[in-house]
Amino acid sequence: MEGMNLRTLGDLSVEGVTFRREKVLLLLAFLCVEGPQPRRRLADLFWPDAANPMNSLAQHLVHLRGLGGALTEDGPRVGASLTGSGTQPTQDGGGLRCDACDLREAVRRGRPQEAADLYRGPFLDSLTIPLGADLEEWVFDTRETVARDARTALTTLAAQAAAHGNTALSGDLAARALTLPGAPPADELELPRLHHLLTLAGHPLAAQVEREARTLGLHLDAMPAALPAPFAGREPELAALDALLPGQVAWISGHAGMGKTALLDALARTGGWTVLPGRADLPYGTLAPLSAAPPTSAHAALGALRDPQARVAVDGWEQTDPATQATLTTLATGHRSAHPGAALLITGRTHPPFDVDLHLNLGPLTPGDLNDPDLHARTDGHPTLVGAALRGQPLDLQFGARVRAYPDAVRDTFLTLAVQDQPNLRATRAAMNLGAQDFARILSFLTTEGLTTETGRAYAAAATRDALAQIHVHAALIHLQLARALPDEDAWPFYDRSRDLWEDADERRAAQAARLRAHAHLKRGYPGQAAELLDTLPGLPELAVPHAWALIGVGRYQDALNRLNTLSAHDQQVSDALAARAVTLIRLGRTDEAVTLAEQIGGSGPDAAHAASVRAHAARMREGWDAARRHAQIAADLWNLHGDDEAHLTELGMVARAQVGLGSEPQVAFAEVLRRSQDLPSVHGMILVNYAAALGDRGSTVQAEAELHRAVEHLTLAGDRQGLATVHGNLGVRCHLAGQLREAIEHYRRALALLSGSGHIRLLGVTLSNLSEIDGDLSGFEDALTLLEQAGQVELVQRIRHNAQMVSAP
Structure with a gap:
């Protein structure tokens, strides 16, 4: 059976069950919270005045056994069959959940929102039955313990809201924590933090906290509401740092711009954290704000960090003076557990030089951190850029001033990386004419500066490209240098953006790069993109044939013929030009001319395959099905010889169509080619179109239409x-x-x-x-x-x- 849920917060019941015996459910709640117990202890605790406590226990256990799967019994011990957070469910999927236990486990595992949602009222607040003194004390103690955990969860949520600049929400959550039903009055550790959060929000309960603090003899420094700085994500990091205990040391590492300082600013807004910027002007100068007089010795500096209630963050290990570094190292490597002092947090660009209790390495924010796909797409999750976007600032301003201040080699290396979606480091180095050692040093610098990833990809490259485009000549030079260094198959986009700077030697290589890019478009099934690309290079004779094939692909047959006519008389007789012209003519319906040209093409190359296909199409138009079948089979065999599976199977589709013309049943003729083409959705879809045509010619119109709809599915899959x-x-x-x-x-x-x-x-x-x-x-x-x-x-x-x-x- 499915598991049950025991509700103890606010009321006492089992969800979905009408069982209402309070003493029985109280016994079950006790077992859930305290774990398995000896029968004798339970009997004495629950029925101290009964004539036969063990008999009373036995009667109540009978009722619990009626709640199938709720109870476990092991000889003299009895327990609840508890499942949920941190426990394993029973094999039959049953077992019992308890909201109070789930709440405490959620707090322990750092899930404050889950814990806050579970708290629906004080523990066992609805009890109406009389209790013995010991059992009543247990109820009240547990009620306060669970409520304190709920207050901790609410305070953590309030701190996170404050960290993100949402002071209104932070104040509401802090007020809920302060006035939580069932919770004892806030103590001397809780009041300062709640006061800070309420004051930050301008909440009226801040004055009440001040009065309570005076009653306890506490002095609270009222903090004016700070302007919320743009801050997003980092909830797991905030929760982990919030859980630091006195004497523990945490380290946050990350490249420049990864949000280390922003995270400390957020922690400062949550209350309880003192943030000290690293400074190197005076010995122990970084720690000076912690004491009335600047420390002048390691002993004095350590004394400032001995307060177990303090939470101190040092921002910038590399900028911190050596004396402070030595003090922090002593504190981190000493026996902190024997004399716990302040919780300590240090940021640096590198990993910690000593063992720490918690190490967080900050990188870019994930889409889940931002919960805004558009924001992540514009910034690549780079925290500095995220902050700029949240402030409404242009992204390129965040990097622009820094990049312009770099030496020319560093600046142009960054720009060359930024114009590439997937940087080719070898080509980038060649484009910049840098030696391996110098290039590696520049790349490492750009990475630690937070401008690029370790693979060289620039963050939010689109913003840099937009800014670079405003400097037309310099941008064109960057693109040309990169185009010259890249392999031919990758060079065209960069040649395209640098046309104004082409030299004579560039034209031939640019034409080769354009031809390869157009061929890639055609192979992917995008003849329109190939034609659009080659339309921009009408004067290059070496591109006439690939341009014609692209134009054929989009049905611009007359334009293809005109492009072929720009070739010299000699070049028009080359086999690839003859093949392109023959295919163009057959598509224009000029059958005789197409066949005449096809017959001039010999050999066994791709041009011969095109020629055989032209003769097959011509025979099909004349309904010479035997000749159509024969020539299509030759074309198919030639394409198979050259390893072009798509063209091979396409021609076999023509063979099948010709076989139907010769009297075969469509289902028989097309069966094999349909089976073999299943893994090529575009080819399979077009063969289905021909299959449907053959079925239609035989009068099977219903099946023909069904096959056309199947073709839609495959062609949609292929795009x-x-x-x-x-x-x-x-x-x-x-x-x-x-x-x-x-x-x-x-x-x-x-x-x-x-x-x-x-x-x-x-x-x-x-x-x-x-x-x-x-x-x-x-x-x-x-x-x-x-x-x-x-x-x-x-x-x-x-x-x-x-x-x-x-x-x-x-």
Whole structure:
């Protein structure tokens, strides 16, 4: 059965159970809080005046056994089957939870919010039965103990709110802690802290605390409300430091800007912490504020740290005078447990030079720390930048002045790292013309200054790039130096941003980098990006063929042909140019010219594979299915030879389509290629489109539509927007022909949305013409056909006019 929850805070009951015997539940609560007990002790404590206490205990245990899973019995000992924080559940998932036990465990484990939420009233406050003196004393003692733990949790939450500058919330929580029902009056250790938090918030209860403090003979220094500084995250660190005991030593390390000082400022706002900035001008000068007169000896300096109620933080070990460092080292390495003094906290950029009780190494804040994805994205969680963002300051100002003050080599190394998403350290060093030792020294300096990670990635690089862009010439020089040092496949973005500074030697290498970047776009299925890139370099003949392939990919066939025509007569006869021209012509419907060119291509390379594919497409258009199958198989074998799985399987899809044309059943012809292409979602999706077409030709329209919807799933997984546009266009045509015009319009509009920015004129024109036909917009229809005619799609335009029965004179 599921576990039960015993409520003892505010009332006494078992959640979900109508059992209301108070003495039985009190016995259960005692076992939960105190653990397993001897039967004799329980009998004497709960029934001191009974004639037979053991018999009374036995009767009550019978009732507890009725609460299945609540009790454990081991001979003379009885206990509660307690589960929850810090305990293991029973094998059957049962057991018992107790809110008072969970609260105390939450405080022990540093979960103050959980503890505060659990406190719904004083422990066993609803009891109405008479109790013996010893049992009544136990109830009152436990009530105060649990309430003190709840007060500790509320005070911790108040301190955290104060640390984050939320003084109003801090004051409310401190007031709850002070007036907590069931808690004893705050003592001499609690009052100063509560007074500080209430005063910081301007809460009226601060005056009451002052009166109570005077009654106890305590002197409280009223602290004016400080302006809240922007501070985010660090809740675990604040909780850990808040839990430091007298005599314990903690160390906070981290590079510059990681928030060490901000964390100490936050602790100072919580009350109880004295923060001492490191200073090196006088011996023991850092510790001077702790005593009436500046200490002049190690003994006097140590004496200032002997107060066990003090909490002292020294900010900046590296800036602290040697005498103070020696004193702090003596205190940290001495026998602190024998004579505990102040809780001590030290910050430094390096790890501690001696053993400490707690070491916190600060790094960037995580998205969870900030609870604001946009803030983290803009700042990379860098605490200095987070603070700037919270203050509404431009991020680049935080680093800009520092970076400009650095020597040129350091400044430009940082800027070169900042312009890279994933820094290439080797290329950065080469771009800066630095030796390995000098580069390592600069990189280490930038890391300790909190400007970069240890891998060289600049924090919030976007802000630095924006600032660098305002210095156009210097930015272009940074990008050009980096482009020259990077491998060809990574260099194009940096060549692109430095065009104004290209020298003659740069043009050829920039063209190679652009070709490789465009090829990568094509392999990823983004021909639009490849075309857009190469559109900016129209005058470089070495880019004509890759540019043509990109234009073919987006359906700009006439533009592809025009780009190939810029080649010299000799270069037009090279096999890769012939292959690109043949593919362009077959897409334009100029079948005979395409086949003539394809027949001029020999060998067994990729160009020969393209040529075989052209002949397959030409045969398919003429419904010469045997020739289509044969040429598609040759193309598939050639692509397989070159290890291009996507092209290989695409051609096998054509083989399957040709086999259907020769009489095979679609399910049989496509079965193998569909199975083999399952791990390539884009290819699989387009083969499903061809499969659906074959099914439709055989009259299996319902299954054909189902396969098109399957194609949508795979193409969506692949992120293939052009493939998805093709599928929605096909679905639109099916609905259009079936008279389902509303559904057809929806599919056409989805196709148009997917084609936005793709540059695929053929698909765009066909979709626009179909949509205009439904709308009865003859002007829009003609505009779409004109768009296609200008792209060289003359035969396609004629077919559309014929299908629409709107043939007009040329």
